[in-house]
Amino acid sequence: MSAAVRPVSALLLGLLWASSASASEFSRLRIPPHEQVARVARFISHRCDWASMATISSHEQVAGQPFSNAFSVSDGPLGSSSGVPYMYLTRMEVSVQDLEVNPSASLSMSLAQTDYCRQHRFDPQSPLCARVILSGSVMQVNGTEAEFAKKSLFSRHPEMINWPTDHNWFFSKFNITQVWVLDYFGGVKIVTPGEYFQASPYSKYL
Numbered sequence: 001m002s003a004a005v006r007p008v009s010a011l012l013l014g015l016l017w018a019s020s021a022s023a024s025e026f027s028r029l030r031i032p033p034h035e036q037v038a039r040v041a042r043f044i045s046h047r048c049d050w051a052s053m054a055t056i057s058s059h060e061q062v063a064g065q066p067f068s069n070a071f072s073v074s075d076g077p078l079g080s081s082s083g084v085p086y087m088y089l090t091r092m093e094v095s096v097q098d099l100e101v102n103p104s105a106s107l108s109m110s111l112a113q114t115d116y117c118r119q120h121r122f123d124p125q126s127p128l129c130a131r132v133i134l135s136g137s138v139m140q141v142n143g144t145e146a147e148f149a150k151k152s153l154f155s156r157h158p159e160m161i162n163w164p165t166d167h168n169w170f171f172s173k174f175n176i177t178q179v180w181v182l183d184y185f186g187g188v189k190i191v192t193p194g195e196y197f198q199a200s201p202y203s204k205y206l
């Protein structure tokens, strides 16, 4: 944010939001308008640092059943969103073992994972606490895309740099085939991967 814009947004803040949050916090959490569904989806994908990933279980206790688990994700260093959720995985991990058998998965991210819903007092299940559900599959990435995945993940999850090398970590991406968005009343909205990747995740002040 430029120095010239700051006093203006601080003024707006005073009018719109009678709390003690700073202007930078306000701009950081500015979500695109709810009717711009693809932008909302991109905003959520970029702001969330982790996702719940559901796989089809390959483990005998629950074989064939959905299995949901938390993963660190990043679609780019902050301010450099690609829209592609990248993950750092090891075949020692229970859900990754499912993906080896069937790479189909669903990834969900919610602004309940950020300060946004708490600050607006939106319950995580309220349609106003915006969330995105991605359908698709998980695939390993190589070469320059793996380099981008590394930069994306390590900048936002610095602890990964020191994860044990004997786990044979590799970089993966979520290959999106369908985007489902819940960001307002009236039910889920569908965004195609094309619309999703064309949309800008950024609000004016980011």
Ligand SMILES: *[C@@H]1O[C@H](CO)[C@@H](O)[C@H](O)[C@H]1NC(C)=O
Binding pocket: 139, 140, 141, 142
């Ligand atoms: C990346 O390399 C792995 C291992 O060689 C391979 O299985 C996979 O298909 C490659 N992925 C892409 C997108 O080329």
Ligand SMILES: *[C@@H]1O[C@H](CO)[C@@H](O)[C@H](O)[C@H]1NC(C)=O
Binding pocket: 137, 139, 175, 176, 177
């Ligand atoms: C992503 O998934 C779609 C649908 O299964 C498939 O057609 C496409 O080839 C996949 N993308 C890549 C890069 O493999």
